[in-house]
Amino acid sequence: MSIEASSTGRGGAEGQLIGERVRPRSAGYMIGSALVLGIALFCMLLFIFLFLRRKPDSGTRIWVLNHTPDQVVIYNPHDGVAEKKFQVADGLRGLTFSRDGASAYIFNVVDVVNKFTKVDTATYLKQESVEVDGVPQGIGTFPDDREVAVITGSKTTGEAGGFDVLSMVERSTADPTKPRRMWRVRDLQITHKIAVSDSGDRIYLLDAKSEYLTIYDYINQTVDKEINLHGAAEQFLYPRAGDYYYISVLQHNAIYQFSKKDDAITGAYIYSYADPEKSFHNIKLRYMDIDSEGRYLFATCYEAKSVAIWELGNPDFAREAKDVIMPVGPEQKGYVWSDVTYYLPALRFGLKGGYSERLNYIAGGERIAVDPAGAFLALNDDEGAVYVYELFEVMKTLRRRDPVPEIAPPTRNLPVLEPHLIITDLVRTGSGDVEIRDLQIARPRVRRQGAATETAEDLQAWNH
Missing domain, CATH: 2.40.128.630 (Lipocalin)
Incomplete structure (x- = not known):
């Protein structure tokens, strides 16, 4: 006696043919299949998300x-x-950022031609190589980034006996390959650290063989004052904040x-x-x-x-x-x-x-x-x-x-x-x-x- 299977098509799902008979699929089978398929799709999407997601990055x-x-x-x-x-370059010595953080000044003490390098902090591309008269051993940045104060040392002994203030926007008339020198200070002992005030009118200098902090008046290009520290200074921090x-x-x-x-x-x-x-x-x-x-x-x-x-x-x-x-x-x-x-x-x-x-x-x-x-x-x-x-x-x-x-x-x-x-x-x-x-x-x-x-x-x- 044959079994009529016409009722199995009403739910939208085809039955399974066994010989001449058709066995209807249970609701549990359909739910289970959908659940497995859903979990598989979820795992695939989760894997894609974890693989392609953007990682937190503050810059x-x-x-x-x-x-x-x-x-x-x-x-x-x-x-x-x-x-x-x-x-x-060889002989990396130090690093200074511009006030706005857009550039990094990297200076070194060993090079055929004494230079410091300006690098873009976003792309890491070299913006400029600046040749100086001496071995660069420290840089102080001005607020507008139009000038820098550079400690320069002897090319023979390496001892830094002064500093130059250089323009980053004007060239020297005598040698257009070099920046214009705005001010030069010499006859120091061993210049150690340098910084520029927030207003750009004062330059601070520490000498490794002196117990004094020397403060220069950049506008009038003279020594403004000397402060006795009663001991040789090691480090100088002139922060942007505070x-x-x-x-x-x-x-x-x-x-x-x-x-x-x-x-x-x-x-x-x-x-x-x-x-x-x-x-x-x-x-x-x-x-x-x-x-x-x-x-x-x-x-x-x-x-x-x-x-x-x-x-x-x-x-x-x-x-x-x-x-x-x-x-x-x-x-x-x-x-x-x-x-x-x-x-x-x-x-x-x-x-x-x-x-x-x-x-x-x-x-x-x-x-x-x-x-x-x-x-x-x-x-x-x-x-x-x-x-x-x-x-x-x-x-x-x-x-x-x-x-x-x-x-x-x-x-x-x-x-x-x-x-x-x-x-x-x-x-x-x-x-x-x-x-x-x-x-x-x-x-x-x-x-x-x-x-x-x-x-x-x-x-x-x-x-x-």
Whole structure:
């Protein structure tokens, strides 16, 4: 007896033929098939999305000058990938950004013809090579980027005995291949650091063999004033943000804060009081930077293998000069300014050791840079690794910790913050040598593809 199958076509689905019979498909079979097909399509779409999605990218880039070999390496701090590597010239010495962040000035101390190079920070293309009369060893940028102040050294000894102010828009009438020289200062000892004021009317100069900060009046082209630091300066920071600039003096174990308005010393930032149980307490402060709002000062202490952060002007961390006890040693004067307020850090933290290339090594921090966009903190160690921290996480740690002790504990007792990532492709292997000559974070000029999802409120949240 045959089975009629005419009813199976009413639901829109064909039955399965078995001999001369047709068995209708169940509703569960149809639902299961649709579910499997839907999951397969979802997985395919998810894979395509993950593969093709735009990665968050704020446009921030870390610029590293690696001396061995002489390369400029530009990293994306989001993923640690080297976005660009290029060679400018032998003997890379330093890096300076223009005030608007559009250009980078890279200078070197070894070249057949002494030049510095201007590079576009968005495209990494060379804009100009500028020949100078001497070995370029430092550059101060003017607010309008129409002029630069360049430390120039002897072509035979390399010692920098002065500086030139050069026009970036006018050529020399005597030699059109060179920029027009606006001013020249010579007969100095060993010119060390140079900077230009926000108004462009003053030039600041540090001499490695002098205890004075010399301030030049550029408009009248004369010396305006000299300030006795009572010790040779190591580093000079004239930031775009804030009302102050900073000078570190190794012999004092301190970073001094100066007013941009009148050049008065308004504060001293120290890592720790001297430890009375140690005859020699080496806690020098060298490299430093501030955040984009000029509220926090960051510095590395190489000997303590740590980083210190000060909240600028916070009275909770202020100490009167009469109560401050500074270390005294072979290279330490223990000098204290009697009329200056001293500040202890709001946070000290150690560096994370034990990355794969150096399993048992705890690094000493060297150069340090803060992201102008407020997202990252970067520093390098003495082995060539670059540590990248999310600034938001660092500031959260600072807020929830108790005030630090006046005498810094041993490095092993410091908190260790987990970095966002550690870039180790420059770390030396075997008997190789690595020397990072400079490390800075460029101001995001172009929002590249995959612009960051962080909003301005996210980037500034830690300040509130």
